Amino acid sequence: MPDVPQLDGVRHSWVRAGDDLMLHVAAAGPEDAPPVVLLHGWPQHWWCWRHVIPPLARDHRVLAVDLRGCGWSDVPASGYDKEQLAADVVGVLDTLGVERTRLVGHDWGGWVAGLLAQRHPERVTDLLLVSILPPFLPVHVPPRQAWRFGYQPLVAAPVLGPLLVRGVAARRDGSFAEVLRQRRYARASSLLYRTFLVRELAQSRAGAHRGGPAVPWRLLLGGADPVIRPEFLLRGRQATTVLPGAGHFLPEEAPEAVLAALAAPR
Template sequence: MSVQDRIAPDRPFPPVEGVSHRFVTVRGVRFHVAQAGPAAGDATGPAEAVVLLHGFPQHWYAWRRLMPELARDRRVFAIDLRGCGWSDAPSGGYDSAGLLEDVLGVLDALGLERVRLVGHQSGGWLGFRLCLAAPERFSAFLAVNSAHPWPRRRFGLPLYAWRYWYTALWEYPGVGRRVLRHWPALTRAMLRYWAGRAAGIEESAVQEFARACTAPQRARAGEQLLWQFVLHDIPALAGGRFRDQRLTVPTLVLLGDRDPVVRPQPLVGAQDFTEALTVRVVPGGHLLAEEIPEVVAAVAREHFGRA
């Protein structure tokens, strides 16, 4: 593993005040990391940094409004996952097990032994997998607009699975990459729909995320990310394979009351399987970190403080 700083990106980074960029190479893949906050050697900075994991079809820029809020008193690192943003997009390695190894490797390359974790949407799901696999690496976890692995059985997957209808157009092998590449209007429409009436997702950001998915290798990567979830994670979830796994990392799931995708009903009551998890609902849609970053930052500080 190696760390490389100040490498010229394939295309310019959208500017965010106080954010710098670096690349680390892990498992033969070059990962982009956006960072902000006190320098590593600053005595005023906390020992534990915050690591941010984005969802799909976004990248590190999804945290553009939250990073400055959190970086006031701590180091913050936003990782572009494999195939997303400015990270490399190899042909394979997009299953959750591979992504898990990617993130742990990036933490090692950055010299981060133990961190506070925040994940949005599919990045939140990956966060749960990380906390179950390597709990010693995470002191607290905030999952934003994300499902967890212990839904209440009486609600059933089919009752809420229809809310993910759009993934069928992005995930099917050979079809998803073509939709992402040649039909960016769908990506733009979904981002606007997720935010609803909120003004937090400005049009320039919508265009950025949609444009990032149109590059051939990134369209293929997006298809792979979603298809690997269908092949591995959905069967594990439906079969109840996580019910014997106990979450020990203090975790808070933060949901929007107007989120059209992730609804709170099947997620409340996970205490039957872990006492480390709570669910909180606030006003907002599916992109809370962009809609109400000050609220998300306040919730994160409160949760991290308790943890």
């Protein structure tokens, strides 16, 4: 397993999130400052926030959590449904004694953050979702656009999915790829998508997450995102900012826009 990448001012710890689950947390900023929790997407981990953490830590207690099966967190054999991932994050808050927090999520981390804010609004002061179609908003993907999500069944496939993830990671550099070369982390990636396609997608379409969270929320999308297209949204555009020319990985491509969204009036 590769070493955790280091960033000035960041403290690393492993925090209990359940009876048998420990999650890696990269923390920065004063411990008595208002907290903000950062949740990464796939195929990444806490390091995707490296450009956001230092300026945010000037006046926040920053907690960048590696979700189960990602980064340097535990990799259990099951529990990759997004409700469980949200419950894991609540477990981290409980262990750290954080009663309420600002919450930011990118990609799958945004889906998890949206569920957490819906299920536990008393734990969230405000919510920023990045590069994700929120679980609580109705969307429509025209059939001619379905190809954008064609990678998901491949990643989700038993046996083939983990092999594909490891094979692609073997041809890449950097800490994201290094983690995914590990067999158990590649399997966790496959389960993340398999759980969604086999069960959660139908639940979402049936309205399982209908109704926005009872906290202020905003959505940040890239105008050139190859997968998450702003035009798929049927509602929520008044709370959505689209960055022209920006792609999917906004915490790295446009960290200043993420910080500006957090600084905007709630």
